[in-house]
Amino acid sequence: MRMRKKKHLDERLKACEALLCEKPEAPIESSLRHFEREAPLCLEIGCGKGGFACGMAAKHPEACFYAMERIPNVMTAAVERAKADADSRPTDNLRFIVANAEALNEWFAPHSIDTLYLNFSDPWPKERHAKRRLTHRRFLSLYFGILKENGQICFKTDNAGLFAFTLEELAALGITPTFLTDDLHASERAAENVMTEYEKNFSEKGFSIHMVCFSAPKSEKA
């Protein structure tokens, strides 16, 4: 039974292979690798079912997007959605990567990314799992390594505990946010916001959405 499920999954991913990236021999250094044009590069980590990545790619034809997700099953939903949506995107500017963020610098060259998005990352509420949080300083350090000078990281979540933890990590690294709100949908960024699947779900239930944006500390800049 398990084998059949896996085979089915492989077939579904294969049907969308034009949108999926193979592990590169050399890390991706610019949009020229997959998009044959120079454009700002954006990366979402933990894209889930892909609503944000598809929405951003359609809204921003001037940029190119990669969406990374570590669970192939979840990625199948994202990439099938992107394939179905392809006609509504004015340009070919979206690719998917099945990988763990731990391996980021095997995928992306130093200082290659303009904007990195973390949306509704798993909160890992137990203290002993803090290192698994995607805003733990060990992940932040990986992100800073692939961000361009003045590149931005944008993180949004409904989870007050994870948000407080993230702000503590930033403070410990001497980072001042460039944007910070406890109610994104009532903020000046509401109009430009593209909602994720989790965001729709939690905001419909009445949770407010926190957001923080920041760049690398001076010591880690390109």
Ligand SMILES: C[S@@+](CC[C@H](N)C(=O)[O-])C[C@H]1O[C@@H](n2cnc3c(N)ncnc32)[C@H](O)[C@@H]1O
């Ligand atoms: C809570 S879901 C949110 C999904 C989506 N961003 C949204 O807002 O609807 C978090 C996603 O991040 C993925 N994820 C967690 N840790 C990851 C890692 N280290 N590398 C890549 N993806 C990861 C999970 O598999 C899951 O699909």
